[in-house]
Amino acid sequence: MAKTLLDKVWDAHTVTELPSGQTQLFIGLHLVHEVTSPQAFQMLRELKLPVLYPDRTVATVDHIIPTHTQVRPFDDEQAETMMREIERNCRDFGIRLFDRSTGNQGIVHVIGPELGLTQPGLTIACGDSHTSTHGAFGNVAFGIGTSQVRDVLASQCLAIKKPKLRRIEVGGTLPPGVYAKDVILHIIRMLGVKGGVGYAYEYAGAVLDRMSMEERMTVCNMSIEAGARCGYVNPDQTTYDYLGGRPLAPQQGAFERAVAWWQSMASEPGAGYDDVARLDGSSLSPVVTWGINPGQAIGVDESIPRADSFPADEREVAEDAYGYMDLRPGTPIAGTRIDVAFIGSCTNGRLSDLREAARVAKLGKVKSHVKAIVVPGSQEVARQAEAEGLDEVFRASGFEWRLPGCSMCLAMNPDKLVGRQVCASSSNRNFKGRQGSPSGRTLLMSPAMVAAAAIEGAVSDVRRILEGTGR
Ligand code: SF4
Numbered sequence: 001m002a003k004t005l006l007d008k009v010w011d012a013h014t015v016t017e018l019p020s021g022q023t024q025l026f027i028g029l030h031l032v033h034e035v036t037s038p039q040a041f042q043m044l045r046e047l048k049l050p051v052l053y054p055d056r057t058v059a060t061v062d063h064i065i066p067t068h069t070q071v072r073p074f075d076d077e078q079a080e081t082m083m084r085e086i087e088r089n090c091r092d093f094g095i096r097l098f099d100r101s102t103g104n105q106g107i108v109h110v111i112g113p114e115l116g117l118t119q120p121g122l123t124i125a126c127g128d129s130h131t132s133t134h135g136a137f138g139n140v141a142f143g144i145g146t147s148q149v150r151d152v153l154a155s156q157c158l159a160i161k162k163p164k165l166r167r168i169e170v171g172g173t174l175p176p177g178v179y180a181k182d183v184i185l186h187i188i189r190m191l192g193v194k195g196g197v198g199y200a201y202e203y204a205g206a207v208l209d210r211m212s213m214e215e216r217m218t219v220c221n222m223s224i225e226a227g228a229r230c231g232y233v234n235p236d237q238t239t240y241d242y243l244g245g246r247p248l249a250p251q252q253g254a255f256e257r258a259v260a261w262w263q264s265m266a267s268e269p270g271a272g273y274d275d276v277a278r279l280d281g282s283s284l285s286p287v288v289t290w291g292i293n294p295g296q297a298i299g300v301d302e303s304i305p306r307a308d309s310f311p312a313d314e315r316e317v318a319e320d321a322y323g324y325m326d327l328r329p330g331t332p333i334a335g336t337r338i339d340v341a342f343i344g345s346c347t348n349g350r351l352s353d354l355r356e357a358a359r360v361a362k363l364g365k366v367k368s369h370v371k372a373i374v375v376p377g378s379q380e381v382a383r384q385a386e387a388e389g390l391d392e393v394f395r396a397s398g399f400e401w402r403l404p405g406c407s408m409c410l411a412m413n414p415d416k417l418v419g420r421q422v423c424a425s426s427s428n429r430n431f432k433g434r435q436g437s438p439s440g441r442t443l444l445m446s447p448a449m450v451a452a453a454a455i456e457g458a459v460s461d462v463r464r465i466l467e468g469t470g471r
Pocket residue numbers: 062063107108109128130345346347405406409410427428
């Protein structure tokens with residue numbers, strides 16, 4: 001019988017079926033960062049247990065690391081303590097830590113793929129919701145909580161229920177000015193923030209086939225915002241080309257053998273799905289969120305929807321969003337004034353994101369009332385961007401060019417909104433207070449749209465700005 005990638009990866013990693021109905025699943029790669037790991041390591045110490053597979057465990061620092069200067073000790077004592085903790089834990093338990101001195105520090109979901117650690121056919125876990133990013137390579141990757149981090153450190157296994165599978169086919173061709181971020185925001189708008197509960201999402205179709213790995217990562221990254229346990233794209237030549245030559249990917253002869261195995265893990269024609277959803281990528285516009293979850297999103301050419309346009313069970317959250325965001329239904333989203341522009345995060349902090357944003361930034365100056373920052377996802381992204389002169393393009397336009405980290409995505413570091421500020425953000429969550437101020441407001445959009453908002457001082461249609469530039 002034809003199988004999906006989910007079936008194959010799950011079967012290959014099943015240790016046993018548990019009486020609870022869950023699977024004891026072997027985890028091929030465990031990614032660790034400084035925020036969700038300290039308690040897990042402490043529990044291991046108390047239980048006098050080692051890390052079972054230190055060579056399958058890799059750590060970095062991203063959430064708390066400041067982006068204006070990374071000179072130690074950090075000004076923030078708590079950040080310095082967390083930094084020392086992860087250094088001690090990695091030293092004591094024999095885990096490889098990609099800190100700044102390695103030249104490969106960055107957001108955990110940026111450096112895994114960059115180093116070639118993220119590969120097809122794996123199971124990947126990390127104490128972070130956006131672990132779904134790695135699914136872009138054709139694997140099963142999901143976020144876990146701190147007690148599960150402990151379980152994986154100690155046993156390399158997790159007790160987990162196999163999700164159902166929904167295939168999402170995006171056909172057609174994306175119009176100019178419409179990006180991977182718009183595709184996933186549209187999917188979440190269409191299927192809802194709870195639409196994926198109990199599911200894994202398999203993304204497919206002509207649009208996904210043509211996407212680069214970085215674009216596929218953007219799509220898979222936000223699977224969790226759609227409620228899905230994980231999301232993936234079947235591996236293909238684009239995947240193998242990206243991985244070839246990466247420092248921690250299989251090398252030389254081993255690479256060809258790996259490709260043969262990776263190919264064998266892809267979903268087969270005729271495989272069964274629990275559900276299939278389709279959309280036409282040709283009809284999409286740049287998308288902007290207007291509310292307090294990523295499903296409250298509209299095309300930049302639309303107006304804030306009225307409460308009665310939502311199903312009954314979504315009206316209350318719509319009313320809540322109007323009040324919190326201070327946006328009136330029926331008002332066009334374009335023209336909404338912004339105070340801050342943030343380009344970065346594990347959704348959109350990669351080189352291709354910065355290139356697209358720089359293309360727009362080059363066309364104008366950041367408005368004087370806007371604070372605009374660009375935060376590369378990793379040291380490698382920063383190096384490549386600087387080699388191309390993107391940092392200079394951003395600086396000339398009025399953006400600040402920062403050091404790598406999660407920055408204002410979650411604001412567990414000095415990069416925070418202040419008061420009721422409105423932020424055009426290329427990150428993934430627009431929840432109340434997400435960017436550091438309890439009353440701060442977030443509008444999610446693509447990096448190019450953030451750059452457009454920065455130079456116009458308000459939400460703007462990047463297609464208009466790019467008109468006549470060949471994009
Ligand atoms: S960039 Fe944001 S979503 Fe991604 S790992 Fe960091 S805090 Fe989490």
